Amino acid sequence: DGGITQSPKYLFRKEGQNVTLSCEQNLNHDAMYWYRQDPGQGLRLIYYSQIVNDFQKGDIAEGYSVSREKKESFPLTVTSAQKNPTAFYLCASSFLAGDMSSEQFFGPGTRLTVL
Amino acid sequence: GDSVTQMEGPVTLSEEACLTINCTYTATGYPSLFWYVQYPGEGLQLLLKATKADDKGSNKGFEATYRKETTSFHLEKGSVQVSDSAVYFCALKAAGNKLTFGGGTRVLVKP
Numbered sequence: 052d053g054g055i056t057q058s059p060k061y062l063f064r065k066e067g068q069n070v071t072l073s074c075e076q077n078l079n080h081d082a083m084y085w086y087r088q089d090p091g092q093g094l095r096l097i098y099y100s101q102i103v104n105d106f107q108k109g110d111i112a113e114g115y116s117v118s119r120e121k122k123e124s125f126p127l128t129v130t131s132a133q134k135n136p137t138a139f140y141l142c143a144s145s146f147l148a149g150d151m152s153s154e155q156f157f158g159p160g161t162r163l164t165v166l
Numbered sequence: 167g168d169s170v171t172q173m174e175g176p177v178t179l180s181e182e183a184c185l186t187i188n189c190t191y192t193a194t195g196y197p198s199l200f201w202y203v204q205y206p207g208e209g210l211q212l213l214l215k216a217t218k219a220d221d222k223g224s225n226k227g228f229e230a231t232y233r234k235e236t237t238s239f240h241l242e243k244g245s246v247q248v249s250d251s252a253v254y255f256c257a258l259k260a261a262g263n264k265l266t267f268g269g270g271t272r273v274l275v276k277p
Contacts, residue, residue: 055209082263093255093267094210101263109264141209151198151259152217157209 053078055158057142062163064136072127072161074142083125084143084155087111094141100125129163136165168193172256172268179246179275187241187271189230189256197260199223199232199239204253204270213241213254246275 055076064070076083082101086094096109100119114133119125125144129136139162143155172189179185191197198217202210214223219234230241239256256268 057209084265091270091272093269094265096264099264143210145263151261151263152215154200154212154215155265157202157211159209160207 055142055144055156057140057158057161059161060159062161064163064165066165067131069131070129070136070163072129072140072142072163074125074127074158075123076125076142076144076156076158077123078144078156079122080144080146080156081122082145082147083119084145085109085115085117085125085127086141086143088139088141088160097127097140136163138163168197168258168260168266170256170258170266170268172254172271174269175253175272177271177273179273181248181275181277182245183275185241185243185246185250185273187254187256187273189239189241189268191237191239191256191258193237193258193260193266195260196234197258199230200257200259200265201228201230201239201241202255202257202267204255206252210255246273248275248277251275 058073084099085097098117100106116128141160142158145155169192200215201213203213214225216223216232222231253270257265
């Protein structure tokens with residue numbers, strides 16, 4: 052089955068520790084995205100990548116880092132510089148970065164709790 | 167910049183009632199419009215989309231029409247079920263390929 056996988060589903064970390072969230076897709080999509088969702092709020096874009104070895108900051112990139120070494124993978128690192136990292140993190144992917152009609156497909160999300 | 171405004175929830179309905187969730191947008195050019203649904207503890211799933219003015223998107227009994235003159239994309243369903251309880255997000259995609267989301271509307275359908 053084609054789709055997007057995120058792991059782990061739940062993640063607990065101590066304050067001050069870096070943590071990396073995994074996102075893998077087997078849909079042969081060109082573009083991948085990371086969003087943050089806080090309770091009762093919409094999604095905010097953290098980073099996105101339209102091609103391997105290239106990525107751009109979204110609206111709330113501070114305290115986060117990403118890499119895109121493979122087309123299928125787009126891991127997100129939440130660093131200790133992120134002041135309020137507890138949130139639900141969603142990864143997405145899509146075809147044809149320049150096609151406005153192409154939909155984004157979402158993974159199941161990772162809930163990160165910093166203790 | 168681009169923005170999406172949707173009605174705040176929660177919206178509480180009885181089974182078989184009609185549902186309407188209002189969504190209006192601001193964007194340059196001619197964006198594509200989307201409705202996504204999020205069930206508890208899960209990611210988002212595309213519900214329907216429309217890519218040009220007067221297009222109607224439909225899926226699972228839900229419908230929305232792209233109204234350029236009123237910059238709106240309201241979501242409607244004639245008879246809701248308990249299984250429709252979820253959070254619904256309106257979104258647009260304009261130049262640059264990034265999705266801009268509304269704040270989400272929580273819908274609770276009671277038996």
